[in-house]
Amino acid sequence: MASPYDMIVIGAGPGGYVAAIRGAQLGLKVAIVEREHLGGICLNWGCIPTKAMLRSSEVFHLMHRAKEFGLKAEGISYDLDAVVKRSRGVAKQLSSGVAHLMKKNKITVVMGAASIPAKGKVSVKTDKGTEELTAKAIIVATGARARELPGLEADGDLVWTYKHALEPKRMPKKLLVIGSGAIGIEFASFYNTLGADTTVVEVMDRILPVEDADISAFARKSFEKQGMKIMQKAIVKKLDRGKGTVTAHIETGGKTETHDFDTVISAVGIVGNVEGLGLEEIGVKIDRTHVVTDEYCRAGVEGLYAIGDIAGAPWLAHKASHEGVMVAELIAGKNHVHPVDPDSIAGCTYCQPQVASVGLTEAQAKDKGYEVKVGNFPFIGNGKAIALGEAEGFVKTVFDAKTGELLGAHMIGAEVTELIQGYVVGRQLETTEEDLMNTVFPHPTLSEMMHESVLDAYDRAIHY
Known part of the structure; x- marks a missing residue:
């Protein structure tokens, strides 16, 4: 002993x-x-x-x-x-x-x-x-x-988990990603960017379902613009595995369709x-x-x-x-x-464009009974974003209208996984809208959008 x-x-x-x-x-x-x-x-x-x-x-x-x-x-x-x-x-x-x-x-x-x-x-x-x-x-x-669902179990050849996707034996040509949480979307983004014909299936009514609804909607448009196919409110009922091919039976809108893929990544939770x-x-x-x-x-x-x-x-x-x-x-x-x-722990997804958030979504805040003030500011209104060639995205902030408490912050765009920490610190220090408004943000930086989003919640945005 x-x-x-x-x-x-x-x-x-x-x-x-x-x-x-x-x-x-x-x-x-x-x-x-x-x-x-x-x-x-x-x-x-x-x-x-x-x-x-x-x-x-x-x-x-x-x-x-x-x-x-x-x-x-x-x-x-x-x-x-x-x-x-x-x-x-x-x-x-x-x-x-x-x-x-x-x-x-x-x-x-x-x-x-x-x-x-x-x-x-x-x-x-x-x-x-x-x-x-x-x-x-x-x-x-x-x-x-x-997590592995019955009938969708990974085999390392045609059907992969994240481990297989990190050490691929080949480059997928036609890829199905089951699940659109952070893991699924990151792998979809990686392989799609390298040229895979990528389809994402999500059982919920929107991709990235834990994010604010506005972020999910923007992300879907962005991913589709990049060539991804997004299927929401859809369920992969079963996979028929053949020689080098997987036929997926996907139910959506009460109907089941079959689609052929050479690779499936299962990302349905843990x-x-x-x-x-x-x-x-x-x-x-x-x-x-x-x-x-x-x-x-x-x-x-x-x-x-x-x-x-x-x-x-x-x-x-x-x-x-x-x-x-x-x-x-x-x-x-x-x-x-x-x-x-x-509620003070940030979540980050490293797809293109990046997604980051902390605290309550607008819908969650309203469900909890808060009267809210919401601010938005787009990347296209920020000088640094334009100079970087990264004008796609926006910053959204949610405040308690009565107290000015920062209830939540949500972002999509270049480097937002680094920006979100500013709001995380703000929540930890129990900041209010007045504190954030009076903070001097350096110029030219992407962080100025954080300031402008706060200002917008109170009808004071300068640059948009």
Whole structure:
């Protein structure tokens, strides 16, 4: 039996490894257990490698626009294997960085599959056998994996999950993407930009269904302009797999049509990695593959916490990281630890054009009973956007008409995934419309659109 730890973290993704580091900073004796890759899915198979691939497609897109900028580029093409190799290299570099951080912070790393046989105990199956660990507190950060629907299961050949799409054996010619959340739309954007004939099927009445309705509508028009086919309120009922071909039976408007594709990417959500941990046996409640927790990520058993994707929506790396910090501080006995507010967590989608948002949509705010003031400002009214050749998009802000509280902000266009942080900070500081109006934004920048959108909500926009 190993000497007791103050804290054991199960899972070394962006929630787990951050929790381990924060715990070590606070003087705790920490161990972290990981069955596959340091950095988890996000770093190895999600956030990071997808952004590397999307950057390649973005550059490819810009090369085709060279003439607009007074430049010449001829014989433009791509090497898919080289694009993937760069993406994997980026992931490998960052995974190595996590290993360095574990060593730097004197965190014990145990590679293997963990289970919790009893309160305060972790059993790890390693290559060398079973290792038994004990701790005063245990954090479960095992993340999630792609959901697979009956009849739509991935085979790695004709039907792919995100992992297959990150290491494609070939370039799809005719691609079906099932699901239009962030993962589906990002892969649709990547492969469409590289020339795949791309169709996106969404069961809801609009793509990017968690975004503000105005953002969804603008995105659809933009994607269709790029050549994508968008099918909303549609369901893929089944896939008939042949030699090099998949026939999809798609139901829409009460009728079922068949369409042939050579590749299908299934992006219909995620399920939590709760199996094999022994959670229910020790009294943890599981609801639809996710651990039920309170606002401080406590899992209903003394000394046991669950963070990140396994603890439910929003399924975002930055949410997991902040929960990890919060829980580590709770375990270390720090005072004034604040729970993470889901409504103040930004969501970002790295398609072309990019999409970013934080807080309530206009419809959500009205449903909650708010009287709202809404501002909009288009990229075409911004000097920097025009100079960049990126005049497509807009910024939308939603305020409480009575108090001036910033309820939500929603953007679509170039680099909005970087801009959104301004509104995130504003919400964290409980800003009002007056604070934002009186803030001096630098010129010429895309951020000026944020200012103008606020001004527009109060009929004071200057440049549009």
